Amino acid sequence: MPTPKRQLGDRGEQIAAAYLEQCGYTIIARNWRCRNGEMDLVARDGDHLVFVEVRTRRDEYALESLLLRKRQRLVTLAYHYLAEHDVPETTPWRIDVIALTVVRNRLVVTDHVIAAIGEEGCA
Template identity: 50%
Template sequence: MGDFGEDVAAAYLEEDAMTLLARNWRCREGELDLIALDGDAVVFVEVKTRRGQGFGAPAEAVTVAKARRLRRLAARWLSEQSWSAGEVRLDVIGVVVTDDTAYVEHYEGAV
């Protein structure tokens, strides 16, 4: 389910004219789902996928602790890549899967 949600989110970003730089970047502290370029902004994207909204919107699963970890991981990625970004943004994409459709909710700068 998570891989499907990431595929949907990646396609959504590319349709929105973003360039994917990395998927599932890992280090010992954790993982970044998607890293994209939106103009001169480097965008780190946390993807949350759910079947329906019985447990709330997918983006609600990003806790304060998770947000803190995402910021640390983004800083590490930028440092390791020696990237000098004009802007850095942390987004959340929620993918809600129903019987035959996947709905995307994109929260820019949510973290």
């Protein structure tokens, strides 16, 4: 049985995916994995391929919990996905971050930062 923290994270990813679909994105993959880790969501936004990190917290610091090492790993994961799926080099892509926070016992999307992480891993 998943831990309460894992359950919260899974629920956050479900809500983030629904939020993105409402915004017109198409979800391509959930919890995509390779030897370097896991990408929460992979989506399409028009012609852009979008890698999405979902941060779910019980306090208000969901975005602040994204450390430099994690940002760098997300860039590495994006490159692995692009290579593994033979995505043409001309395809525009970015890494977004969606933050969810528990508010009155409900998970709420508090931030959606588009292109939050650059290739160097810095926001």
